Amino acid sequence: MPKTYEPIATTTLTSAQNDITFTSINGTFTDILVVAFLKLSNNANSSVGFQVNSDTGSNYSVTRLQGDGTTPESGRSSNVASGNFSGNSLRVADSAGNFSPILFNMMNYANTTTNKTFLARGNNASAGVGASVSLWRSTAAITSLRIFPVVGTIDTGTIVTLYGIKAA
């Protein structure tokens, strides 16, 4: 019987990687919350995307809201090959010693009735803040999650943890 809020898996990078993938995510929880403290390779100037269940097709779409310290902006991407993990399209932390905190909610991820909605919040003190919602147009239960930068690599010291949240 799962606990209400339980760590499922943690990855801490000891070397730079092109991506981070969690597999065999079991369906016993209601939501998955991914808590990340993430840095990209120096001067990558990139946001971070995600794919689930190894789906690389144009089955994702994103709506975002963000501010870069000067201008608030809302944008959309439809029929694209990945969702948004970092909570906005701004650059994730990519300078020495700086990491971006990211909260990524996979809501009702194991249900087989509806398409999947993801809520993300991300911050980089040097670039901006924002939130995004992504849609994966599939009713399949989610069993894997791949996180990857649009440009560059995920740097040493990045820690990503999956928590399972179980509703009554």
Added chain:
Amino acid sequence: MIGNIVAAITDGGEAATDFESIATFTSSGSTRQIDFTSIPGTYQHLQIRAVFNNPTAARNVAMTLNTSVTSTRWHYLFGDGSTVTAGESTQNLLTVQDGFSTTNMYAMVVDILDYANTNKNKTVRTLLGYDNNGNGIVQFSSNLYATTSAITAIRLAIADYDWVNGSRFALYGIKG
């Protein structure tokens, strides 16, 4: 809050009690109002995690506390994929809607901080998102409920039509 949750998970390997599921409502398609009642005052904060939609039309969600306390001030910031809007209202609303669907759900996380405190008015914060591959919305908002009473009941409702089958509202208690 995240720090408290992490601490609970690593505390001696016992079953986590600092983030607890209190109650869950799942709609079968014939509900437009849900009530959480008899909420115990033993937690520090409450969180509602929800997925929902309406099969017929976009309808804003209202939240009422303790059966009669409505929001007296609502501030919101939302983006619809092209325009950013900031506003405020005295209406008793929690969400802005942009579209409806039977297969794509709104996702919402609502935090009610210090809900059992009898010295403070209640402040609620909401993060909402909906994407329908061509339309959608992301929303930050906060609501003021001008009551110092401890919160023992929460009602979430839409004005008309019912929530789509599979809409789910889960209430969690978070200990301090």
